[in-house]
Amino acid sequence: EAGVTQFPSHSVIEKGQTVTLRCDPISGHDNLYWYRRVMGKEIKFLLHFVKESKQDESGMPNNRFLAERTGGTYSTLKVQPAELEDSGVYFCASSHSGRGTGELFFGEGSRLTVL
Amino acid sequence: DQQVKQNSPSLSVQEGRISILNCDYTNSMFDYFLWYKKYPAEGPTFLISISSIKDKNEDGRFTVFLNKSAKHLSLHIVPSQPGDSAVYFCAASTHNYGQNFVFGPGTRLSVLP
Numbered sequence: 001e002a003g004v005t006q007f008p009s010h011s012v013i014e015k016g017q018t019v020t021l022r023c024d025p026i027s028g029h030d031n032l033y034w035y036r037r038v039m040g041k042e043i044k045f046l047l048h049f050v051k052e053s054k055q056d057e058s059g060m061p062n063n064r065f066l067a068e069r070t071g072g073t074y075s076t077l078k079v080q081p082a083e084l085e086d087s088g089v090y091f092c093a094s095s096h097s098g099r100g101t102g103e104l105f106f107g108e109g110s111r112l113t114v115l
Numbered sequence: 116d117q118q119v120k121q122n123s124p125s126l127s128v129q130e131g132r133i134s135i136l137n138c139d140y141t142n143s144m145f146d147y148f149l150w151y152k153k154y155p156a157e158g159p160t161f162l163i164s165i166s167s168i169k170d171k172n173e174d175g176r177f178t179v180f181l182n183k184s185a186k187h188l189s190l191h192i193v194p195s196q197p198g199d200s201a202v203y204f205c206a207a208s209t210h211n212y213g214q215n216f217v218f219g220p221g222t223r224l225s226v227l228p
Contacts, residue, residue, distance in 0.1 A: 033215065035218070040221075041220050042204075042219055042220040042221065043206075043221075044218070045218075056215055058215075103149070103164070104159075104216065106151075106159045106160070108156065109157075109158055
């Protein structure tokens with residue numbers, strides 16, 4: 001079974017440009033989360049989808065960030081325009097419906113560098 | 116304001132000895148706790164969890180202890196192995212469907228051969 005996959009693994013862009021990160025969750029996982037880790041600090045919650053609906057987007061830093069999950073499968077996270085402080089590693093995670101063990105399965109992350 | 120704290124950014128332990136990683140939380144509504152392990156350039160992987168109805172959960176070399184009154188949990192690794200060297204994240208959530216997990220800043224464990 002394929003795990004959570006993220007693309008690209010690393011993106012380097014200039015301030016003001018746009019970047020779109022993609023996440024393919026584990027097949028059958030209704031829950032999809034985006035997290036961000038900046039400068040080796042804690043992994044911070046950005047938002048949570050249940051299928052195609054945004055369950056919680058309280059962690060989104062501002063309106064330069066737009067997440068979508070059309071059809072309840074893969075998700076994209078767009079940053080437009082990117083700022084220097086957006087640099088970090090963006091993790092996607094997925095899990096089964098309901099709580100179960102509560103285990104989140106993480107992707108390897110997309111490292112974003114804004115110059 | 117960090118709701119989940121891991122006050123030791125790093126820890127070094129000799130191979131074969133016990134590693135103890137600590138985690139404190141401030142939100143008394145948290146009732147489910149997890150530990151994740153992260154190697155460089157990889158995503159975090161689930162290690163062990165504990166519900167607030169328990170005070171201990173064991174899985175092989177890994178044991179998590181929960182002290183609800185102190186809002187403190189710890190992860191014990193016995194015996195420690197060099198392959199355990201990684202960053203360990205403590206995470207907490209409330210028992211609501213879809214509630215997000217709050218992560219601590221992580222503790223880097225180095226197990227010396």
